[in-house]
Ligand SMILES: C[S@@+](CC[C@H](N)C(=O)[O-])C[C@H]1O[C@@H](n2cnc3c(N)ncnc32)[C@H](O)[C@@H]1O
């Protein structure tokens with residue numbers, strides 16, 4: 001069982017907050033698709049012998065590609081890999097790219113999960129974020145998605161946006177839950193240095209919301225999502241029963257995956273690899289029959305730290321039985337000792353053989369996780 005991630009690094013416009021690898025959509029992308037397909041051919045042995053249970057088209061903006069090109073990638077993946085019958089096949093869509101005919105097309109290509117980047121239902125936020133769509137277009141895109149017959153639909157929202165109050169955030173969530181979505185990814189805005197927001201912050205023209213307001217909005221999110229029947233299975237991810245993202249869950253559960261395209265990561269429990277973040281270098285090196293990636297063999301300490309980093313953010317937490325099996329007594333004792341003080345403060349709870357963040361703990365998850373890192377790898 002393995003996953004495949006495809007990175008489509010093109011956007012029509014760059015959002016003020018976004019630090020993902022992307023460039024403005026070039027006139028000719030067929031050479032990129034050729035390279036992507038060649039990369040799949042060259043690197044398929046990375047997940048050799050495993051059937052593929054999830055495929056995820058992310059970006060950048062996969063919905064800027066014509067259906068023909070998206071279909072070309074999927075067709076080649078089916079030739080190269082054993083795709084499971086009930087494979088979860090997700091595509092990220094930007095609301096202003098899609099119409100009923102495009103949606104019909106991706107349904108025909110066998111995508112069975114759609115992720116819409118709505119971000120906010122307030123035009124004021126969308127303008128500040130430099131999104132291409134407005135709230136009305138977002139609503140239409142979501143309705144069109146349901147009308148096209150997709151039922152496994154997730155949307156992305158951002159909270160903690162400068163100028164967004166708790167009342168605004170509540171209204172955003174109420175609007176969200178008025179649709180029959182099955183999943184929500186809601187991220188607190190992070191201001192990354194190499195973005196327009198990063199530069200505005202440095203110049204003093206953008207002020208982050210204060211910590212108390214941040215915490216308030218996070219609590220509102222947890223409360224509203226729960227009341228709407230969603231389970232918070234990861235800090236930023238909420239799903240109805242049976243609709244957790246299988247692809248993302250596989251990252252958190254150490255399932256192998258192959259990442260194709262510039263900046264994509266791959267992982268097979270023994271090594272981690274990451275592709276060059278440059279489309280031209282990516283295409284040229286593939287043309288020379290040599291994928292351009294760096295990588296590292298994972299030491300036991302790195303594997304331990306990666307397990308903590310991913311598992312503690314989920315509702316399943318740290319599995320002590322797994323720790324004992326994979327990292328022996330030393331790893332087990334280290335976890336128990338570190339967890340002690342967090343349990344005393346009510347930041348971590350133990351349920352059977354699992355250590356899980358409490359709601360209070362989730363608010364400072366990054367600090368708690370860094371305390372669990374084995375020394376030398378912080
Ligand atoms: C790869 S990105 C975008 C996918 C798609 N191109 C779109 O714009 O909707 C995936 C999601 O990460 C979130 N995101 C990206 N940068 C962020 C940031 N700096 N702070 C918070 N959320 C962010 C956004 O919600 C975004 O939809």
Ligand code: SF4
Nearest residue numbers: 011014015018059060
């Ligand atoms: S958020 Fe999406 S559309 Fe905006 S720049 Fe990033 S990848 Fe492109």
